[in-house]
Amino acid sequence: MSAVFLGFGILSIGMIAVALFLLLKGDGSREQKLMQYFLLGSLIQNVGYLFELTAPTVEAAVVAVKMQYIGSLAIPISYCYFMFSYCYEKAPVRFLKIVKIVDIFILGLVFTCDRHSLYYSRIDWLHTPEGHGYLGLEYGPGYWLFMLCGTAIPYVLSMYALVRVCIKKPDYAAERQYKLILGLSFLPVVVLYLYVVKLSSVYDPTPFVLGIVLAGVVILIWSRK
Numbered sequence: 001m002s003a004v005f006l007g008f009g010i011l012s013i014g015m016i017a018v019a020l021f022l023l024l025k026g027d028g029s030r031e032q033k034l035m036q037y038f039l040l041g042s043l044i045q046n047v048g049y050l051f052e053l054t055a056p057t058v059e060a061a062v063v064a065v066k067m068q069y070i071g072s073l074a075i076p077i078s079y080c081y082f083m084f085s086y087c088y089e090k091a092p093v094r095f096l097k098i099v100k101i102v103d104i105f106i107l108g109l110v111f112t113c114d115r116h117s118l119y120y121s122r123i124d125w126l127h128t129p130e131g132h133g134y135l136g137l138e139y140g141p142g143y144w145l146f147m148l149c150g151t152a153i154p155y156v157l158s159m160y161a162l163v164r165v166c167i168k169k170p171d172y173a174a175e176r177q178y179k180l181i182l183g184l185s186f187l188p189v190v191v192l193y194l195y196v197v198k199l200s201s202v203y204d205p206t207p208f209v210l211g212i213v214l215a216g217v218v219i220l221i222w223s224r225k
């Protein structure tokens with residue numbers, strides 16, 4: 001694995017650890033707990049991805065992928081709840097409960113992905129020119145369900161809450177740095193798009209960028225306290 005990429009992953013995990021340490025000094029508020037949820041989800045996702053990248057066999061890599069999805073499904077929904085709370089907007093609670101039910105179904109598909117082709121239609125063990133092994137995955141319908149319900153819907157709702165408060169209360173938004181948080185929240189989407197169009201065919205930097213962004217948001221918010 002690229003030493004630069006490995007260092008990027010360690011940086012992400014280190015920033016998440018710092019942000020979690022800051023939250024330990026909090027007051028136990030609902031916002032603080034929601035921040036802890038999505039940071040822990042990001043930590044699990046990042047550690048799982050490092051395990052996948054350093055896995056010696058396809059079996060070990062698949063186990064690491066399953067571990068990642070525990071975090072991958074926890075991050076968007078908890079970040080969504082947090083953003084509605086932080087922006088003092090009313091969250092669509094009933095709709096988000098449906099999303100959580102779908103997330104549980106998706107997690108079941110992921111944990112049994114080596115027994116069917118509903119989530120990954122094909123799992124290959126490929127090698128880089130340097131001889132490093134990695135997973136080559138072809139996606140089934142379950143993956144696109146994850147992209148829609150597990151990722152896109154909570155993310156769009158989070159952005160809606162931020163944009164809405166920036167338009168309705170621009171002075172208040174400036175005080176609580178909503179625009180900066182909005183800009184930071186776009187970065188993982190840009191990185192994911194670059195990976196989807198295969199600018200990087202082996203390494204996916206999205207988990208590491210997402211971890212750094214989430215930690216940055218927490219540090220930015222907590223620094224005001």
